[in-house]
Amino acid sequence: MKKINRNTLIIAITMMIVGFGFGWLIFGNETSKEPVHEIAEVKKNQIWTCSMHPQIRQNAPGKCPICGMELIPVDTEHEHDNPLEIKMSQTAMQLANIQTSIVSRQTPEKEIRLTGKVVPDERNLYSQTSHISGRIEKLFVNYTGEYVSEGKVIAYVYSPGLVTAQEELFEAYKIRETQPALYNAAREKLKNWKLTDIQIDEIIEEGKPRDQFPVLSDLNGIVIAKKVNSGDYVKQGSTIYEVADLSRLWVLFDIHESEMPWIKVGDEVAFTVESIPGERFKGKISFIDPLIDQNTRVAKARVVTNNPGNRLKPEMFATGIVKSTVQSSGPSIIVPKTAVMWTGRRSLVYIKSETPEGISFMMREVDLGPSLGSSYLIKEGLSEGEEIATNGTFSIDAAAQLAGKASMMNSSAPSGPGNKVIMTGHEAKNSGGIIQTAQLNLESTFSSSHEVKQVLKPVIESYLQLKDALVNDDFSSAIDLGGNLQKLINNIDMKLFSVEAHELWMTYGMAAGQLAGKFISSENIINARSTFKPLSAQVIQIARVFQPLDRTLYIQHCPMADNFKGADWLSTEMNIKNPYYGESMRTCGEIKGEISNN
Numbered sequence: 001m002k003k004i005n006r007n008t009l010i011i012a013i014t015m016m017i018v019g020f021g022f023g024w025l026i027f028g029n030e031t032s033k034e035p036v037h038e039i040a041e042v043k044k045n046q047i048w049t050c051s052m053h054p055q056i057r058q059n060a061p062g063k064c065p066i067c068g069m070e071l072i073p074v075d076t077e078h079e080h081d082n083p084l085e086i087k088m089s090q091t092a093m094q095l096a097n098i099q100t101s102i103v104s105r106q107t108p109e110k111e112i113r114l115t116g117k118v119v120p121d122e123r124n125l126y127s128q129t130s131h132i133s134g135r136i137e138k139l140f141v142n143y144t145g146e147y148v149s150e151g152k153v154i155a156y157v158y159s160p161g162l163v164t165a166q167e168e169l170f171e172a173y174k175i176r177e178t179q180p181a182l183y184n185a186a187r188e189k190l191k192n193w194k195l196t197d198i199q200i201d202e203i204i205e206e207g208k209p210r211d212q213f214p215v216l217s218d219l220n221g222i223v224i225a226k227k228v229n230s231g232d233y234v235k236q237g238s239t240i241y242e243v244a245d246l247s248r249l250w251v252l253f254d255i256h257e258s259e260m261p262w263i264k265v266g267d268e269v270a271f272t273v274e275s276i277p278g279e280r281f282k283g284k285i286s287f288i289d290p291l292i293d294q295n296t297r298v299a300k301a302r303v304v305t306n307n308p309g310n311r312l313k314p315e316m317f318a319t320g321i322v323k324s325t326v327q328s329s330g331p332s333i334i335v336p337k338t339a340v341m342w343t344g345r346r347s348l349v350y351i352k353s354e355t356p357e358g359i360s361f362m363m364r365e366v367d368l369g370p371s372l373g374s375s376y377l378i379k380e381g382l383s384e385g386e387e388i389a390t391n392g393t394f395s396i397d398a399a400a401q402l403a404g405k406a407s408m409m410n411s412s413a414p415s416g417p418g419n420k421v422i423m424t425g426h427e428a429k430n431s432g433g434i435i436q437t438a439q440l441n442l443e444s445t446f447s448s449s450h451e452v453k454q455v456l457k458p459v460i461e462s463y464l465q466l467k468d469a470l471v472n473d474d475f476s477s478a479i480d481l482g483g484n485l486q487k488l489i490n491n492i493d494m495k496l497f498s499v500e501a502h503e504l505w506m507t508y509g510m511a512a513g514q515l516a517g518k519f520i521s522s523e524n525i526i527n528a529r530s531t532f533k534p535l536s537a538q539v540i541q542i543a544r545v546f547q548p549l550d551r552t553l554y555i556q557h558c559p560m561a562d563n564f565k566g567a568d569w570l571s572t573e574m575n576i577k578n579p580y581y582g583e584s585m586r587t588c589g590e591i592k593g594e595i596s597n598n
Contacts, residue, residue: 046073086400087360096399098392100352101339103382105331110262110324111373114269114301115576115587116253118316121304124245126219130234131194134159137212139230141223141241148217148243155215155240165189166209173204193236221245224314244314249307251283251318254298254587258559262324263288269303271320273312281305281312285322296585297560319575326370326377333378337593339390340368340376341397341408348408349382350389350396361389361396363406371590394544398504451496456548459488459512460570463539467569470532470579471586475525482528486516504545512538529580533567540570543595557592560585568592 048071050056050064061071088098128148138156141148148154169186176183190200194216203210225242228234251271255263267285283303292299303320305312326332341348347368350361366381382388389396400407462485469478490513497505515535522528543553554571561567561580569579576589 048073084363084406085360086363086396086405087358088396088399090359092399093359093392096392096395098395099390100387101336101390103333103335103384103386103388105384106334108326108332108334108369108372108377110326110370112259112262112322112324113373113574113576113590114253114255114259114271114320114322116251116271116301116303116318116320118273118312118314118318119250119252120224120244120246120314121248121250124221124248126221126243126245127239128154128215128218128241128243129236130155130157130215130238130240131192131236132157132159132213132215133161133234133236136228136230136232136234136240139228141226144223144226146223148219148221148223148241150217150220152217153214154217156212157215157234158212159193162190162193162213163209163211165193166203169200169203170207170209215240217243219243219245246310246314247307249305249312249314251303251305251320253301253303253318253320254296255288255301256298256560256588257292260299263301263322264324267322267324269301269320269322271303271318273316273318275313275316276311297588298585317575321373326372332369333382333384334372334375335378335382335388336375336390337371339388339393340366341393342368346408347376348397350393352387352389363397363400371592374591394541398545401504401507449496449498452501452546453548455492455496456542456546459485459492460539460543460548460553462488463535464570464572466532467536467571467579468577470525470529471577471582473525473582475528478525478528479520479522482516482519486513486520489513489516501546505542508538508541508545512542525582530562532569532579533562536567536569540568540595543570547595553595554591555593555595556589558589560588570595 046059048058048061050069050071056064056071058071061073063069064071088096092098134157136155137158139154140152141154165186169190172179172183172186187197187200190203191197193213195213221243222245223241224244227239227241234240251269253269253271263285265285265288268282269285270280270282272280283305285301286304287302289299289301335349339349347366348363349366351364353360353362364381367379369377369379397408462481466478466481466485469475469481489509492505492509494502494505512535515531515538519528519531519535522531540555543549549572551572554574555568556571556576557566557568558578558580559566561578567580571577574591576587576591578586578588581588
């Protein structure tokens with residue numbers, strides 16, 4: 001019995017082992033195939049990118065073909081997000097100084113900034129002439145700027161002709177009873193030399209001719225030019241002084257062709273002068289020159305202003321503002337210029353939306369109307385009540401670029417899986433989402449480090465010096481400064497930049513360096529100015545992103561540059577000094593925007 005049981009047990013165990021074997025062959029092998037298949041598919045669909053160059057997309061790991069860094073996997077968790085939308089945290093918005101406002105309808109009013117110069121009122125300019133031919137014996141007004149009063153003696157003249165005329169007067173006086181007409185003719189002859197009746201009577205009473213006669217001022221005013229010196233001979237009618245009454249002055253403002261439709265006689269101009277800071281003067285345009293200067297391409301608008309206390313001086317520079325109502329069917333949508341990113345082909349704004357999940361911005365293309373000074377009229381693309389970013393728009397756009405989203409520089413987001421970028425391997429493993437990653441990186445990038453600002457500050461200052469050389473038509477200095485700018489850019493220490501800042505510097509800084517090299521190869525100032533346009537575009541982007549200067553930079557625009565295509569440049573002052581035309585059209589242009597880190 002025990003023997004049988006032992007055999008049975010052996011057979012049972014053997015059967016169990018065989019059964020398990022067959023089960024593994026039939027079922028275990030099939031179940032193992034499915035995970036292998038899934039793993040293969042995951043690897044097959046994985047996209048790899050470079051943390052420095054997110055435009056790189058590869059199907060396998062390796063090194064970046066641009067910078068040689070190890071590629072990292074792209075997070076595909078959010079691949080179905082809207083490619084035009086960028087999400088941001090409140091902290092990122094604060095650090096990037098992003099501000100928003102509600103779109104509303106307003107009466108369109110264009111603000112035009114004019115530059116001009118104070119000049120004397122031409123109706124109050126006089127030439128003080130000598131009424132007597134002879135030699136200047138004495139001058140009582142010896143320098144320009146001296147005030148003269150009507151009737152004041154300003155010079156003494158020796159005149160042989162007057163001596164002869166006095167002798168004729170004495171002879172006629174003796175026979176005045178019998179020949180009154182002869183006597184009266186002798187007196188009139190002296191009156192023609194501006195001698196008064198009192199002076200003539202004094203001469204008759206003295207009984208001998210005078211050899212020197214005074215020249216009296218004909219009016220009140222300031223001597224603006226002295227034409228003679230003591231001892232000079234003058235003829236009757238010769239100018240001794242030029243005199244101006246400065247109690248009323250003209251301010252002549254330059255009006256460019258593009259501004260003429262907006263300005264008319266009767267418009268009020270509020271203007272300031274640098275020598276009287278904090279005070280605004282007002283006047284109305286009384287006359288607009290009907291002719292355009294063929295060299296400067298501007299016409300003059302005349303504003304008449306009173307000058308109590310003679311505080312305004314001729315030749316002072318003035319900056320004026322004219323506000324002109326734009327012809328329209330009614331209130332229109334108007335947005336600040338800081339809200340609009342203009343690429344030359346497209347005009348973009350960022351629309352803010354807020355949901356329980358967070359804040360996001362959506363890029364939208366708009367159709368611009370006329371420029372209204374510090375704002376734009378929007379023809380199409382925005383509706384009343386929408387909320388848009390009005391400050392920090394470039395920071396939003398830069399975040400979109402870093403996230404591989406559609407942006408100002410790229411009209412569409414990358415296609416296919418992984419249109420968002422994980423910047424580091426650690427972030428990829430934590431799978432926190434590319435939007436959160438972009439927010440964190442934005443916070444570190446746009447509060448640029450002190451070291452980055454310090455190394456980029458000389459770049460901007462060198463560019464500004466280059467711009468001033470072109471304003472002054474100094475081609476030789478411009479070439480030297482272009483070489484200095486290229487050297488400064490090429491010597492930038494790349495280790496100072498964070499990952500995202502490095503990417504932006506690679507985009508704008510390297511382009512600026514190449515254009516500076518092209519600039520210094522210019523054969524003449526015309527070629528140099530042609531290259532200055534794209535160079536300025538890159539430097540403007542650098543200034544916007546990194547804000548290295550601690551003062552406001554003004555983005556200024558000349559609509560006539562580059563065959564009326566227009567061109568921009570940076571300046572630290574509001575007054576227009578055009579680098580594209582120099583002295584020939586120095587004041588052509590307008591302020592397009594501002595860059596400030598305040």
